[in-house]
Amino acid sequence: MLLPRLLRVGAFMVKELSRGGCTSISRTGCTRQHWRPFIELQSVPRVFQGSIFQKYPHFSTTAENDASHGSNKQKDMINVTFVDKDGEEKNIKVPVGMSMLEAAHENDIELEGACEGSLACSTCHVIVMDMDYYNKLEDPTDEENDMLDLAFGLTETSRLGCQIVASPELDGIRLAIPAATRNFAVDGYVPKPH
Amino acid sequence: MYKARAWLSRSFTALSSNPLRVCVVGSGPAGFYTAEKTLKAHQEAQVDIIDRLPTPFGLVRSGVAPDHPETKASSPKKLQQIVINQFSRVVQHERCSFFGNVTLGSSVSLSELRQLYHVVVLAYGAESDRALGIPGEDLIGVHSAREFVWWYNGHPDGKNLSPDLKSTDTAVILGQGNVALDVARILLRPTEELATTDIASYAWTALEGSSIRKVYLVGRRGPVQAACTAKELREILGIKNLYVHIREDDLIKSPTDEEEMKNSRIQRRVYELLSKAAASASSQPMLGQRELHFVFFRKPDSFLESNERSGHVSGVHFEKTALKGGGPGKQYAVGTGEFEDLDCGMVLKSIGYKSVPVNGLPFDNHKGIVPNIRGRVLKNISGDSSQVENGLYVCGWLKRGPTGIIATNLYCAEETVGSISEDLEQGVLASSSGLPKPGREGLLQLLDNRNVRPVPFSAWEKIDSEEKRLGSLRNKPKEKLTTYEDLLKVAT
Ligand SMILES: Cc1cc2nc3c(=O)[nH]c(=O)nc-3n(C[C@H](O)[C@H](O)[C@H](O)COP(=O)(O)OP(=O)(O)OC[C@H]3O[C@@H](n4cnc5c(N)ncnc54)[C@H](O)[C@@H]3O)c2cc1C
Ligand SMILES: NC(=O)c1ccc[n+]([C@@H]2O[C@H](COP(=O)([O-])OP(=O)(O)OC[C@H]3O[C@@H](n4cnc5c(N)ncnc54)[C@H](OP(=O)(O)O)[C@@H]3O)[C@@H](O)[C@H]2O)c1
Ligand code: FES
Numbered sequence: 001m002l003l004p005r006l007l008r009v010g011a012f013m014v015k016e017l018s019r020g021g022c023t024s025i026s027r028t029g030c031t032r033q034h035w036r037p038f039i040e041l042q043s044v045p046r047v048f049q050g051s052i053f054q055k056y057p058h059f060s061t062t063a064e065n066d067a068s069h070g071s072n073k074q075k076d077m078i079n080v081t082f083v084d085k086d087g088e089e090k091n092i093k094v095p096v097g098m099s100m101l102e103a104a105h106e107n108d109i110e111l112e113g114a115c116e117g118s119l120a121c122s123t124c125h126v127i128v129m130d131m132d133y134y135n136k137l138e139d140p141t142d143e144e145n146d147m148l149d150l151a152f153g154l155t156e157t158s159r160l161g162c163q164i165v166a167s168p169e170l171d172g173i174r175l176a177i178p179a180a181t182r183n184f185a186v187d188g189y190v191p192k193p194h
Numbered sequence: 195m196y197k198a199r200a201w202l203s204r205s206f207t208a209l210s211s212n213p214l215r216v217c218v219v220g221s222g223p224a225g226f227y228t229a230e231k232t233l234k235a236h237q238e239a240q241v242d243i244i245d246r247l248p249t250p251f252g253l254v255r256s257g258v259a260p261d262h263p264e265t266k267a268s269s270p271k272k273l274q275q276i277v278i279n280q281f282s283r284v285v286q287h288e289r290c291s292f293f294g295n296v297t298l299g300s301s302v303s304l305s306e307l308r309q310l311y312h313v314v315v316l317a318y319g320a321e322s323d324r325a326l327g328i329p330g331e332d333l334i335g336v337h338s339a340r341e342f343v344w345w346y347n348g349h350p351d352g353k354n355l356s357p358d359l360k361s362t363d364t365a366v367i368l369g370q371g372n373v374a375l376d377v378a379r380i381l382l383r384p385t386e387e388l389a390t391t392d393i394a395s396y397a398w399t400a401l402e403g404s405s406i407r408k409v410y411l412v413g414r415r416g417p418v419q420a421a422c423t424a425k426e427l428r429e430i431l432g433i434k435n436l437y438v439h440i441r442e443d444d445l446i447k448s449p450t451d452e453e454e455m456k457n458s459r460i461q462r463r464v465y466e467l468l469s470k471a472a473a474s475a476s477s478q479p480m481l482g483q484r485e486l487h488f489v490f491f492r493k494p495d496s497f498l499e500s501n502e503r504s505g506h507v508s509g510v511h512f513e514k515t516a517l518k519g520g521g522p523g524k525q526y527a528v529g530t531g532e533f534e535d536l537d538c539g540m541v542l543k544s545i546g547y548k549s550v551p552v553n554g555l556p557f558d559n560h561k562g563i564v565p566n567i568r569g570r571v572l573k574n575i576s577g578d579s580s581q582v583e584n585g586l587y588v589c590g591w592l593k594r595g596p597t598g599i600i601a602t603n604l605y606c607a608e609e610t611v612g613s614i615s616e617d618l619e620q621g622v623l624a625s626s627s628g629l630p631k632p633g634r635e636g637l638l639q640l641l642d643n644r645n646v647r648p649v650p651f652s653a654w655e656k657i658d659s660e661e662k663r664l665g666s667l668r669n670k671p672k673e674k675l676t677t678y679e680d681l682l683k684v685a686t
Contacts, residue, residue, distance in 0.1 A: 112601075112604065114277075114600070114601040114604050115273055115276055115277075115600075115601065116276050116280075118271065118272075118273055118276055120273040120276075120599075120600075120601075121273075121599070121600070121601035122601070123601050123604060142424075142428065143425070145424070145463065146423065146424045146425035146428065146463075147425070148459075149423060149424055149459055149460040149463060150423065150460070150599065154459065
């Protein structure tokens with residue numbers, strides 16, 4: 001089951017690379033250093049820092065509303081684990097209603113989001129590491145699938161981080177950031193239970 | 195990495211007498227992502243972005259179609275505006291500047307720039323076209339899609355195209371990539387839907403009076419190999435009251451096609467959309483309905499000249515093709531020796547963009563790109579990676595060729611900036627660049643001596659507000675200024 005899937009993913013990548021996803025860039029070159037918009041900069045001028053927090057106004061509002069709702073704030077948070085490009089895990093708490101892209105950015109996790117969640121880039125590609133959780137997600141819309149078509153290292157449990165919204169049944173979900181998964185796949189890494 | 199930091203802080207210091215002077219040529223996505231990543235990776239870097247136009251953002255302003263819908267209710271902005279906002283934040287960084295109206299190759303030469311800056315990154319895109327090299331390509335009415343796109347998007351070099359949309363009811367578009375779909379959509383979309391976009395107003399007026407009712411999108415290979423993406427295809431198929439025609443037998447797949455589709459999700463989904471559209475189409479167009487015909491397995495052999503209007507195109511002479519060789523993903527079209535004509539009064543060639551070299555720049559004419567390894571410019575096209583042009587880098591379409599969406603350039607810039615960092619770290623740039631360079635002040639001095647008036651970002655902001663003001667009078671997000679004269683007048 002796994003082998004043909006990986007083969008297919010591999011062939012997809014080759015096709016996409018030659019089609020112009022990232023043409024003359026070597027595989028590792030596309031993804032080696034993931035980048036986050038200026039979040040780490042300490043000495044950036046104020047205009048810049050401000051801009052980071054203005055970036056996802058709609059997400060933040062949702063998050064705040066949900067988090068401050070009711071007396072027990074914990075109840076409205078779920079546990080999410082991101083596995084980064086080096087295989088390192090980071091557990092975070094995400095308020096219900098917040099997208100995984102926004103959650104990643106609030107927690108300094110290196111996940112791109114070039115189009116800020118408007119379904120025009122696929123740089124927020126994540127891989128749901130557990131099929132059970134993948135199945136709990138609503139099916140991707142046509143528009144999400146259109147962008148997933150262009151994602152590097154697509155797998156059968158790939159989703160766009162900006163489209164996964166925290167909800168109680170997703171408590172415990174594990175998401176791999178594809179650079180990592182891709183390297184793992186090369187090394188014979190087996191994503192969790194398939 | 196730490197070693198590098200230490201070395202850098204010794205050689206270059208932030209905002210002091212000796213910053214790392216970086217010049218990025220071109221302010222499209224590749225240029226802006228490069229600037230952003232350079233500023234982030236090098237606290238001691240001062241980044242100047244130059245562009246030949248008074249306006250920044252490259253194809254984000256002059257390529258991306260005006261009529262893409264807003265994508266999601268929760269983010270009611272267009273991709274274009276999102277990206278422009280991001281790029282504007284980059285240029286507002288205190289170590290970054292934008293100078294429009296500065297052309298590499300005429301305002302300043304490459305060797306001058308390299309003397310002025312420690313690092314020069316070329317990201318000036320692809321502003322020419324692949325040619326077919328067949329008879330009749332120069333006939334009146336045969337245009338490149340690039341020119342047509344510039345025309346409807348109000349690029350100051352596009353205004354003069356003035357395509358004749360009134361003498362014919364049929365246009366043929368060669369190629370089936372996303373650009374081909376963009377231009378077809380602009381020709382076919384009801385003009386009332388374009389009225390509230392930022393399409394150039396002269397273009398809207400011309401489209402309003404257009405007599406073109408039928409558009410043929412012609413590919414040399416089959417529906418499984420169509421170069422467009424599902425998103426764009428869905429958009430054109432969704433045009434209101436459009437008759438779509440695809441020949442049933444073009445949809446027949448070979449075993450190799452099946453294999454290709456199994457391997458490639460995007461090809462599978464594009465094919466499925468096409469076959470669904472074919473199945474749901476009515477057999478005949480209704481009266482007055484606009485028509486879109488997908489034609490596969492035809493390669494242009496020559497353009498036909500009109501008998502009545504000499505010098506004008508009246509059709510395309512196609513050779514039928516079949517797919518050969520290579521196996522899945524590598525099938526190419528070969529002529530079968532059978533020919534067929536398609537009558538039309540306008541042709542848009544949408545077979546790919548091509549970059550143009552500047553003096554003193556190594557250039558691979560065949561591929562239309564600058565020879566490079568991970569963004570480092572090579573001295574020649576032999577691929578010898580030891581022969582690099584010190585301090586010279588490349589990014590975006592000029593580096594990879596004219597493919598990929600806006601976000602692809604983010605990865606591309608990451609790679610180029612990674613190479614710059616490595617070179618700084620390893621001291622490759624040290625001998626020449628440890629010394630102070632004149633950078634911005636030197637460039638401005640040189641431009642002043644030549645009477646070139648650069649347009650800074652603050653002046654672009656004036657242009658932007660004027661365009662928005664003019665737009666608000668017409669219920670449009672903006673009314674683009676489309677001549678150098680108007681742009682420069684508002685900028686001062
Ligand atoms: C018609 C069209 C529509 C597209 N639509 C979309 C879309 O909807 N979504 C999407 O994601 N992608 C889209 N793309 C792809 C996207 O626009 C490109 O991937 C991207 O713009 C390439 O970036 P670039 O910076 O390499 O080149 P460009 O964006 O072309 O930028 C090059 C810049 O260099 C400047 N320049 C040129 N020559 C000189 C010189 N000699 N001196 C100084 N400056 C110079 C130009 O003025 C320009 O500003 C579209 C492409 C096209 C052609
Ligand atoms: N909304 C968007 O996201 C958007 C919009 C516009 C553009 N873009 C991107 O911008 C890039 C450029 O787009 P593009 O449409 O210019 O390029 P493209 O996708 O490479 O398509 C080029 C087309 O021209 C054909 N062609 C090439 N040479 C030919 C020849 N000699 N004779 C006949 N046909 C020929 C190709 O056919 P073959 O396949 O047979 O070679 C293909 O159909 C693409 O990566 C595209 O995705 C994106
Ligand atoms: S951020 Fe662009 S698609 Fe998710």
